[in-house]
Amino acid sequence: MSSIKTTLTGYVGYRGREGHWAFLLHRITGLGVVLFLAIHIVDTSFVYFAPHLYEEILNVYRSTLFGLGEIALVFCLFFHGVNGLRIAYLDMFAPKDWTIDKTRRSAMIALIVALVMWIPSAGYMAYNILYHNFGLFGG
Amino acid sequence: MTTTTQPEKVVVKKNFDQVAWTWMRYSAFLLIPLAWGHIILQDVVVGVHNITTDYAINRMANMGWKIYDIALLGFAFAHGMNGVRQVFRDYIHKPETFRLVSIILLVVWFLITLVGAIALLAIQPVVS
Numbered sequence: 035m036s037s038i039k040t041t042l043t044g045y046v047g048y049r050g051r052e053g054h055w056a057f058l059l060h061r062i063t064g065l066g067v068v069l070f071l072a073i074h075i076v077d078t079s080f081v082y083f084a085p086h087l088y089e090e091i092l093n094v095y096r097s098t099l100f101g102l103g104e105i106a107l108v109f110c111l112f113f114h115g116v117n118g119l120r121i122a123y124l125d126m127f128a129p130k131d132w133t134i135d136k137t138r139r140s141a142m143i144a145l146i147v148a149l150v151m152w153i154p155s156a157g158y159m160a161y162n163i164l165y166h167n168f169g170l171f172g173g
Numbered sequence: 174m175t176t177t178t179q180p181e182k183v184v185v186k187k188n189f190d191q192v193a194w195t196w197m198r199y200s201a202f203l204l205i206p207l208a209w210g211h212i213i214l215q216d217v218v219v220g221v222h223n224i225t226t227d228y229a230i231n232r233m234a235n236m237g238w239k240i241y242d243i244a245l246l247g248f249a250f251a252h253g254m255n256g257v258r259q260v261f262r263d264y265i266h267k268p269e270t271f272r273l274v275s276i277i278l279l280v281v282w283f284l285i286t287l288v289g290a291i292a293l294l295a296i297q298p299v300v301s
Contacts, residue, residue: 037264061260068253075250075285079292081229088226095221104216111212118201155217166222 053134056141060117063110070107101163105156112155113148120144193255200248207245227299234298246289254282 048054080088094100120140124131131140165173215224232238258278265271 037266041264064253064256065260068250068257071250071253072281072285075246075289078229078233079288081226081233082292082296085226085230088229092221092224092226095224101221104221108212108216111208115201115205115209119205122198122201155213158217159220162220162222 052138052141056117056137056144059113059145060121063114066110067107067114070103096166098163098167101159101167105159108155108159109148109152112151113145116148116151117141117144193258197252197255200252203244203248204252207241208249211241211245230296230299233293233296239293242293243290246286246293250282250286250289254278 045058050057077088077091080091095104120143124137124140131137161171164170215221233242258275261274261278262271265274
């Protein structure tokens with residue numbers, strides 16, 4: 035337990051700025067995606083094992099709370115992918131750019147690219163929730 | 174006087190973690206099109222409100238999507254579970270405990286992948 039406490043206080047107290055935040059965000063988004071993935075593989079297998087129960091699962095997926103979670107999931111997947119590509123690119127093609135200044139810059143670029151991909155998707159998904167669950171925009 | 178010596182080349186036998194590390198990187202490249210394609214299509218373009226049980230059955234039974242989904246299942250969940258293992262490695266310092274955690278993760282990975290694979294391989298299209 036002491037190592038978890040050390041980790042958590044270290045995460046908060048360490049002042050590595052962009053590189054540190056990119057590491058934390060990569061870890062959190064990765065854990066978020068894998069948690070969803072474990073649930074998603076099992077719930078999707080109901081399509082085969084118990085199709086009548088899959089209707090219930092679809093209703094959960096359509097709920098507002100789950101919809102908000104999915105909007106977050108899309109961000110997790112986009113950021114984890116863009117930041118992963120950044121790490122692979124630096125490792126394989128530009129290891130000389132593993133400097134504090136340059137990684138600060140590239141981490142911010144990765145976040146911006148992920149946000150640019152995410153915002154239109156999130157907007158459209160939010161529109162779908164408002165349309166189907168709240169009857170807005172003529173739904 | 175300076176002498177230059179060539180660094181000695183040493184061949185190291187690959188251990189499991191080197192293979193796992195390589196797996197993380199190359200599966201990641203495949204997951205960019207596979208996972209992004211899946212979530213953009215199902216969550217954004219189609220949207221959960223338009224997905225029905227029949228739609229899901231017919232899509233999973235389609236041979237092209239079946240191959241896509243099997244690749245996604247195999248690469249994504251193995252990548253994710255090895256990632257979880259790497260997170261545990263940072264917090265568990267006793268080798269025996271880490272080994273036990275690794276075995277538990279391997280079993281969980283295998284069982285969930287098996288459930289998903291059976292559903293994907295066995296499903297038949299709905300005749301309507």
